[in-house]
Amino acid sequence: MNESGKLMNGAEVLLECLAREGVDCFFGYPGGVTLPFYDALFDSHIRHVLVRHEENACFAAEGYARSTGKVGVCCATSGPGATNLVTGLVDAMMDSIPIIAITGQVTSKLIGSDAFQEADTFGITRPATKHNFMVKNVQELPQIVHEAFYIASSGRPGPVLIDIPKDVFQARGHYTPVDTIHLPGYKVFTEGHAGQIRRAAQLIWEAERPFVYAGGGTVLGKASEELTELVELVDLPAVCTLMALGSLSSSHPNFISMPGMHGSYAANMGMTECDLLIALGTRFDDRVTGQLQAFARHARVIHVDIDPAEVGKNRVPDIPIVGDVKRVLQKLNKVLTELEPEFKPKQAASRAQWWSRIRDWQTEHPYDRSRAEDEIKPQHLMDEIDRLSGGQAIVTADVGQHQMWAAQLVRFNEPHLWINSGGLGAMGFGLPAALGAQMARPDKLVFAICGDGGFQMSIPELATIASHALPIKIIVMNNGYLGMVRQWQTLFYNNRLSAVELDCFPDAEKLAGAYGFKGRTIDKPWQLAQALEEAVKEPGPYLLNVKVTRDENVYPMVPAGGAIHEMVLGPPQPVVVA
Amino acid sequence: MQTISILLENKPGALLRVTGVLSARGYNIESLTVAKTLDPQLSRMTIVVDVEERIRTQVVKQINKLINVLQATDLTDSPAVIREMVLVRVRCHQESRTTVLKEAEIFHSRVVDSSTEGFAIEATGDPEKLDEFIEVMRSYGEIDVARSGAIAMSLESKKLRLQPPVAAPATTPAFTEPRL
Numbered sequence: 125m126n127e128s129g130k131l132m133n134g135a136e137v138l139l140e141c142l143a144r145e146g147v148d149c150f151f152g153y154p155g156g157v158t159l160p161f162y163d164a165l166f167d168s169h170i171r172h173v174l175v176r177h178e179e180n181a182c183f184a185a186e187g188y189a190r191s192t193g194k195v196g197v198c199c200a201t202s203g204p205g206a207t208n209l210v211t212g213l214v215d216a217m218m219d220s221i222p223i224i225a226i227t228g229q230v231t232s233k234l235i236g237s238d239a240f241q242e243a244d245t246f247g248i249t250r251p252a253t254k255h256n257f258m259v260k261n262v263q264e265l266p267q268i269v270h271e272a273f274y275i276a277s278s279g280r281p282g283p284v285l286i287d288i289p290k291d292v293f294q295a296r297g298h299y300t301p302v303d304t305i306h307l308p309g310y311k312v313f314t315e316g317h318a319g320q321i322r323r324a325a326q327l328i329w330e331a332e333r334p335f336v337y338a339g340g341g342t343v344l345g346k347a348s349e350e351l352t353e354l355v356e357l358v359d360l361p362a363v364c365t366l367m368a369l370g371s372l373s374s375s376h377p378n379f380i381s382m383p384g385m386h387g388s389y390a391a392n393m394g395m396t397e398c399d400l401l402i403a404l405g406t407r408f409d410d411r412v413t414g415q416l417q418a419f420a421r422h423a424r425v426i427h428v429d430i431d432p433a434e435v436g437k438n439r440v441p442d443i444p445i446v447g448d449v450k451r452v453l454q455k456l457n458k459v460l461t462e463l464e465p466e467f468k469p470k471q472a473a474s475r476a477q478w479w480s481r482i483r484d485w486q487t488e489h490p491y492d493r494s495r496a497e498d499e500i501k502p503q504h505l506m507d508e509i510d511r512l513s514g515g516q517a518i519v520t521a522d523v524g525q526h527q528m529w530a531a532q533l534v535r536f537n538e539p540h541l542w543i544n545s546g547g548l549g550a551m552g553f554g555l556p557a558a559l560g561a562q563m564a565r566p567d568k569l570v571f572a573i574c575g576d577g578g579f580q581m582s583i584p585e586l587a588t589i590a591s592h593a594l595p596i597k598i599i600v601m602n603n604g605y606l607g608m609v610r611q612w613q614t615l616f617y618n619n620r621l622s623a624v625e626l627d628c629f630p631d632a633e634k635l636a637g638a639y640g641f642k643g644r645t646i647d648k649p650w651q652l653a654q655a656l657e658e659a660v661k662e663p664g665p666y667l668l669n670v671k672v673t674r675d676e677n678v679y680p681m682v683p684a685g686g687a688i689h690e691m692v693l694g695p696p697q698p699v700v701v702a
Numbered sequence: 703m704q705t706i707s708i709l710l711e712n713k714p715g716a717l718l719r720v721t722g723v724l725s726a727r728g729y730n731i732e733s734l735t736v737a738k739t740l741d742p743q744l745s746r747m748t749i750v751v752d753v754e755e756r757i758r759t760q761v762v763k764q765i766n767k768l769i770n771v772l773q774a775t776d777l778t779d780s781p782a783v784i785r786e787m788v789l790v791r792v793r794c795h796q797e798s799r800t801t802v803l804k805e806a807e808i809f810h811s812r813v814v815d816s817s818t819e820g821f822a823i824e825a826t827g828d829p830e831k832l833d834e835f836i837e838v839m840r841s842y843g844e845i846d847v848a849r850s851g852a853i854a855m856s857l858e859s860k861k862l863r864l865q866p867p868v869a870a871p872a873t874t875p876a877f878t879e880p881r882l
Contacts, residue, residue: 246715247715247718250718250719251722251726254769255768255769256715258714258715270870270871273871274871275769303870304867304868304869305867305869305870306867307769307865308772308864308865309710309711309768309769309770309773309865310865311766311863312865431767432763432767433764433766433767436759437760
């Protein structure tokens with residue numbers, strides 16, 4: 125290895141690495157052992173966003189990554205700083221989000237001595253990351269950082285943590301350019317088996333009732349265009365999972381909404397009744413499949429995924445294809461085009477019949493969009509946000525009822541617009557994720573849709589949003605409950621509402637005012653459209669607290685462990701006594 | 703019991719990553735051995751577990767996914783030699799000493815220490831054979847046992863597929879101004 129460039133300290137070497145990786149902005153919180161790093165940062169052109177809690181640094185980095193498809197970077201000090209990152213790392217792990225987390229560690233010679241703010245970050249984050257590193261000396265820093273970026277962003281993406289002792293930040297060294305990355309055990313399968321792809325194409329043309337089940341991999345793999353081409357080429361009905369919304373535009377006529385626990389009736393019936401399920405970049409999550417034995421029970425399954433460990437994990441596919449979903453779809457679409465003249469006419473009648481069944485399901489049980497005269501229904505709120513967004517805005521969500529209604533009712537015409545904590549279901553995600561997304565895409569209208577529970581978990585970030593004057597539209601869907609838990613207590617625990625009532629919520633106008641921006645509370649349906657428009661027009665941040673019907677439940681709902689075609693479509697009908 | 707053979711990088715934390723895949727799923731490790739290979743940068747690890755097949759397949763896939771792991775192979779249903787070593791200290795009466803030595807010979811084991819109290823004996827063999835050996839020794843008196851855990855060698859020539867080096871993404875220097 126050739127040494128080049130001037131003598132620097134480890135902190136500057138790290139900044140050089142970050143800059144070379146194209147990092148323009150990252151989220152962090154300084155502390156004792158990262159002092160040398162923050163000192164070097166003082167002279168750097170890389171923007172640092174000082175969040176108000178390290179967990180939110182990771183969530184914000186996720187917002188950055190999820191809204192751009194680039195690697196998000198966060199930074200924390202040793203001990204509590206590092207442990208506070210863990211929820212965010214696991215969140216990124218569950219949703220396969222490329223994140224680099226940099227943590228400071230106590231000086232090498234103090235490691236293991238229970239030094240002040242020491243924690244075994246390397247050990248704690250091992251199962252929370254795709255991979256993690258502990259840097260031993262400044263010479264290996266460039267190699268490790270570039271390897272970390274490569275691991276985070278290639279294959280099935282994920283979070284990678286680099287733990288750096290204080291003395292490594294201080295040590296004198298050089299930035300050594302890294303020409304190659306050699307990780308002999310890191311196998312990335314991208315191309316897909318040509319024979320399997322051909323067989324898949326044949327099955328797709330032969331199927332009478334094919335159905336596309338697109339997952340988060342189609343967003344992560346930037347395969348939106350190829351997915352759309354596939355759907356149009358064969359005129360396939362397609363669902364996008366919670367992680368994939370926008371990958372096929374919600375406005376596309378072939379889009380059959382979201383499947384799963386709170387998915388649409390047509391999506392779940394389509395999954396159940398199809399004879400060929402084309403699963404793309406997805407992991408057959410329990411919230412999608414419901415009871416596995418009943419899931420897609422008549423169907424043969426084509427499963428494309430970049431992670432060999434996902435293929436056959438929950439459902440054994442008839443045609444497994446391990447590869448990058450974009451590459452595989454490019455090849456698949458090519459073969460499908462070749463086979464088109466031979467096969468297309470054959471299934472025309474059965475395909476038409478299949479489409480008419482799907483259209484019937486869609487009309488029989490559309491999503492509930494009912495409105496009330498003197499209350500704001502949550503669905504009404506989402507409809508209005510959808511109207512203002514027109515499928516163009518970035519929408520982040522927390523976890524719970526509002527997340528499901530937003531996923532059902534707000535359209536996303538592109539990938540990277542819908543940002544939520546899918547796998548981990550981490551409350552408090554929405555606000556910091558919006559912060560990261562708005563930093564990454566300043567031109568975009570960003571809504572942070574929060575529940576009154578999740579919002580109160582990340583209130584500190586109002587300060588960060590205010591100090592950067594980020595024009596985020598924070599919409600609190602306030603029902604005074606931890607709504608989703610309340611819904612389960614109502615439906616499955618005899619309505620014994622235990623520890624779910626949030627009886628105190630700050631005055632939104634005063635709260636926002638305290639941070640120096642505008643806020644408002646509304647509770648009448650006729651205020652809604654105007655209030656949202658006002659929020660959007662406001663050049664700075666805006667906090668809109670929307671008091672909605674308190675006891676509304678999200679439907680359709682597949683009870684836990686149930687088959688997805690056995691949905692509860694609405695509230696139990698009152699028993700009429702004759 | 704099933705045997706998984708793993709070739710991994712000889713790096714701090716690599717062992718924990720592998721065992722973590724099992725412990726995260728609540729599975730116990732029956733035995734584990736690990737040592738350097740001919741290439742000192744690599745280690746060979748043999749893990750014996752009791753995990754049903756479907757989950758074992760998943761576990762092996764997850765282990766294979768680890769960055770530090772070059773190859774993980776389930777040897778349960780493939781031809782392999784599996785051997786283990788045991789050290790047994792047996793305290794026996796004066797009159798049974800000759801019989802103990804006879805038994806040791808039957809198991810092709812070696813006496814590594816002898817005293818008035820008894821013997822220390824070293825035996826190798828497949829793990830079931832060693833179970834029998836230990837049972838036999840126990841019948842002569844009080845024993846102490848230390849087992850090495852199984853080591854395994856596949857008899858199939860399975861090609862090791864390694865990721866070749868990739869070119870690092872082209873980057874542009876960040877700082878042109880002298881900074882110190």
